[in-house]
Amino acid sequence: xxxxxxxxxxxxxxxxxxxxxxxxxxxxxxxxxxxxxxxxxxxxxxxxxxxxxxxxxxxxxxxxxxxxxxxxxxxxxxxxxxxxxxxxxxxxxxxxxxxxxxxxxxxxxxxxx
Amino acid sequence: xxxxxxxxxxxxxxxxxxxxxxxxxxxxxxxxxxxxxxxxxxxxxxxxxxxxxxxxxxxxxxxxxxxxxxxxxxxxxxxxxxxxxxxxxxxxxxxxxxxxxxxxxxxxxxxxx
Numbered sequence: 449x450x451x452x453x454x455x456x457x458x459x460x461x462x463x464x465x466x467x468x469x470x471x472x473x474x475x476x477x478x479x480x481x482x483x484x485x486x487x488x489x490x491x492x493x494x495x496x497x498x499x500x501x502x503x504x505x506x507x508x509x510x511x512x513x514x515x516x517x518x519x520x521x522x523x524x525x526x527x528x529x530x531x532x533x534x535x536x537x538x539x540x541x542x543x544x545x546x547x548x549x550x551x552x553x554x555x556x557x558x559x560x561x
Numbered sequence: 562x563x564x565x566x567x568x569x570x571x572x573x574x575x576x577x578x579x580x581x582x583x584x585x586x587x588x589x590x591x592x593x594x595x596x597x598x599x600x601x602x603x604x605x606x607x608x609x610x611x612x613x614x615x616x617x618x619x620x621x622x623x624x625x626x627x628x629x630x631x632x633x634x635x636x637x638x639x640x641x642x643x644x645x646x647x648x649x650x651x652x653x654x655x656x657x658x659x660x661x662x663x664x665x666x667x668x669x670x671x672x673x674x
Binding site for chain 1 (some may be wrong): 602603609652661664667
């Protein structure tokens with residue numbers, strides 16, 4: 449069966465360090481993988497998209513890698529700040545032209561001052 | 562509009578009553594999605610509208626749930642004979658082209674008492 453797993457439910461990182469979140473999937477052949485941020489009481493906010501033929505994507509302090517052989521994406525936040533504290537979700541399309549997204553359960557990141 | 566608008570933001574209803582949840586997507590976005598998020602859980606896909614195509618209803622949990630999208634814009638999610646297990650946050654999202662970068666609304670928090 450299809451499964452999306454995010455490495456841990458909660459992750460605490462010291463301010464200024466790099467936070468690394470993991471998303472693993474099985475039985476998907478996605479055309480792309482997306483990362484979202486969700487704050488309490490709000491809907492998720494789109495951060496980055498990486499396509500199957502891309503290895504790495506960067507946006508400001510964010511970096512995403514995508515390894516379709518390992519079926520894994522890593523999401524890095526460098527020089528982390530307390531304002532980066534939130535839940536981060538990865539999401540996959542179904543591939544083969546099916547654009548519906550399935551979301552992982554998320555990792556709750558806390559940046560400690 | 563500037564974002565995805567959902568109403569009401571909160572709804573408390575008695576078990577057995579019907580409820581309607583409304584979503585106003587971003588103007589021009591052809592794709593519209595409904596998800597459900599229970600406390601501490603991930604996003605559960607409900608239904609997907611894309612342009613004039615037949616909707617993907619594969620995530621609707623029972624025949625008490627239905628949704629429509631009028632004129633390719635506003636969508637209404639209806640839950641008939643609500644049950645306590647229907648209590649959750651119902652999130653709507655839209656995107657300009659299939660699954661690329663969803664924009665979510667803030668959700669409707671439904672509580673069935």
